[in-house]
Amino acid sequence: MKITDKLEKHQEKSAKPTFSFEYFVPKTTQGVQNLYDRMDRMYETSFPQFVDITWNAGGGMLSQLSTDLVATSQSVLGLETCMHLTCTNMPVSEIDDALQRAYESGCENILALRGDPPLNSKEWTPVEGGFRYAKDLVKYIREKYGDHFGIGVAGYPEGHPEDNDDRDKLVEYLKEKVDAGADFIITQMFYNADIFIKWCEAVRAAGVSVPIIPGIMPITTYAAFLRRAQWCEINVPDEFMKKLDAVKDNDQTVREIGTDLLVSMCQKLLDSGFVNHLHIYTMNLEKAPIMILERLGLLPTDKDVSDAAVAVLPWRKSLNPQRRKEEVRPIFWKKRPYSYVARTSQWAVDEFPNGRFGDSSSPAFGDLDLCGSSLIRQSGKKSLELWSRPKTVEDIARLVIRYLERDLNCLPWCDVALNNEVDVILEDLISLNQNLIITINSQPQLNGIKSSDPVFGWGPKDGYVYQKQYLEFLLPKEKLYKLQDSLKDNTMLTYFAVDYEGNLTTNHPDDYKANAVTWGIFPGREVLQPTVVEKISFLAWKEEFYHILQEWKLNFQNNQIQESVVLLDHLIGDYVLVNIVDNDFVSIDNKMLKLLHEI
Known part of the structure; x- marks a missing residue:
């Protein structure tokens, strides 16, 4: 304007x-x-x-x-x-x-x-x-x-x-x-x-x-x-x-x-x-x-902040006219808006049909070159200042906990500071990292919160917003079979898991392209589904995530920090990237947390 x-x-x-x-x-x-x-x-x-x-x-x-x-x-x-x-x-x-x-x-x-x-x-x-x-x-x-x-x-x-x-x-x-x-x-x-x-x-x-x-x-x-x-x-x-x-x-x-x-x-x-x-x-x-x-x-004022906090969408909408129809994004880039917009910057206007995320198979979507030469937005020197020289998985977990406790504003795979949305599951996230399940991205469940809510609200007034609990994390490969066995016949907890080589396992129904994990119901208009989980975009995110780990490792190599190089090789080769959606958004039973503690 x-x-x-x-x-x-x-x-x-x-x-x-x-x-x-x-x-x-x-x-x-x-x-x-x-x-x-x-x-x-x-x-x-x-x-x-x-x-x-x-x-x-x-x-x-x-x-x-x-x-x-x-x-x-x-x-x-x-x-x-x-x-x-x-x-x-x-x-x-x-x-x-x-x-x-x-x-x-x-x-x-x-x-x-x-x-x-x-x-x-x-x-x-x-x-x-x-x-x-x-x-x-x-x-x-x-x-x-x-x-x-x-x-x-x-x-x-x-x-x-x-x-x-x-x-x-x-x-x-x-x-x-x-x-x-x-x-x-x-x-x-x-x-x-x-x-x-x-x-x-x-x-x-x-x-x-x-x-x-x-x-x-x-x-x-x-x-x-x-x-x-x-x-x-x-x-x-x-x-x-x-x-x-x-x-x-x-x-x-x-x-x-x-x-x-x-x-x-x-x-x-x-x-x-x-x-x-x-x-x-x-x-x-x-x-x-x-x-x-x-x-x-x-x-x-508090009222101004409350009004401003109620965004049009749960992620800040781009002011680029080519993105004016965009109303849906994969949740994997919730904390990496820079790379997501870079990935999709070449999409034509009609690739956001009616605001639906219908073209994740676009060649532009998976092209890492659109993000520039570096996917870590910090320089090599700044990376060492922020995240030091981790030598063990425990060190990585402590970095994530520092981020969750707001002692850090970013991580190699996360560009933005933590928001208040996760406060309701913060203790659970810290507990998971203490047990060496390295959390990457998450959101709590919501069941009919007013769209004017200053923390969770978004969209037109007089509406209601909903979320399924979502968690993305790194899991040791040797524990993947426990996850697969536990979720084999589970229709409420759906997951994708992929390793560096691209080996994918899932219990997600083949005939469902996308799983809406955030949606809103508003007077006089159709349901809005602004964040989704789906296979093709998850595989594109997998490429980006492991590329980030490779860049982080390269910085340690350049600075001759061999113990950190060995650790990153361990994360890349011996861990899988997993996301789980709890589709039972009305339940007060935290089935996801119980499952992961059992694993």
Whole structure:
């Protein structure tokens, strides 16, 4: 959705001000992965109206990182994303590529900027065949894409380093950008609310009526505060300097006092009547932006969180238009949304017919190459920091228990932090791992929980949601026969088990393609079945899971940690990957747990 439409829709329902976050593209692969986690976590904490991603000026691979981040944010994280796009070092061909990738990912918002001069140049000059001014870029986007994109432009309340002496001229330039087709304005950072308000008066007097969104830069350290203020050549009020200079050697106190100063400034902006939305330059940090929002009273209330927690589906839906019909996913990728979306990114729109998961046999589904060269989203060094050097199966079990106890936010086969859904079976999961049944994925049973429930709810209001208990785990091969014997004639506990070589055993009926493990009943519509267990997708997941173990092992080989290499070989060669579904979702008897303890 366009930013302007989203803000207008919110203001029709509530007078409460809104906010958004800006992130820059990290320079390392691990930094990118960590940023995905932080963006996801900050969204769950605060529910911003949108996020935006800065542009890596320079073209080529650097610029592709920006479009990659935008595509992941839209398609995998399901966040409304605005992409910066600059004219710096950008011939039209590269601008076309960037716009096309944004369009294909479902991005509907562009912040069109001229951009700063390249690092090794004191003067800004256009590249051959490129644009000289932001207004030219705005016109080009409008001519090429019509009204598809909401287009933002930059505003400079305190002037621009190249035209700092003529504020009236800068307002004229701003009006030209808006007349060229811009829909909203995001401003340069500032610390003087009075200057900003006077600038807003001048902008409105010039006939510019589009939303003005102030850019807010948190104060985290004294050195960074001074450096950014000097670089942007902005006015710093005496009050700021007096209070911050007195504590400049204490970073924690600087952040506390700086937050209070910014909160007072932001409140003055909101009271002015010119703005009702704050855009926070996060600098990829989490604490400082959240502190500002908390003290302004803009973080979601318990009711807001409850309403927001009731998602359309039990997994966050992609904002990629090619996935608009998708309403069903295999449960195996519940905690690996990145690889699942990557696997299915090439599926045509009609491969999600009526939202049903009907095409797991698509060649694209099982193609690991779609996930990139690495399936573990952590670097080799970070993997060692997070998961150390396990030498025994007991060490692996302790890692999983640490994850279940929320001491770890991820595991090699799990990208996302544990949610509250599993709290009702948490003791059982810990017990299984203590008995060296390594749990991979799980969900508890539900029998008619209201769709508005803040933990389990999803879908339209006034409905009821259901779940079958599900457990996925690693089991020693020598114990598989006990599982097979116990479940041979069991119609309520259905299972799939597969080893590294692809040998599959199951008691799942051959004539049933998929087993719905989550579903919802809602007024006036058909049953929704958003997560399923079925054979073809399980075999594709098996390939991915064992590939993850192979990658983990390779990292130990590269670091000459032989005991860990031997352990991973043991897991790969001597264990089977198993999933069990308890189809008796109304029973209070935990048959699955009893079975596994017997085994």
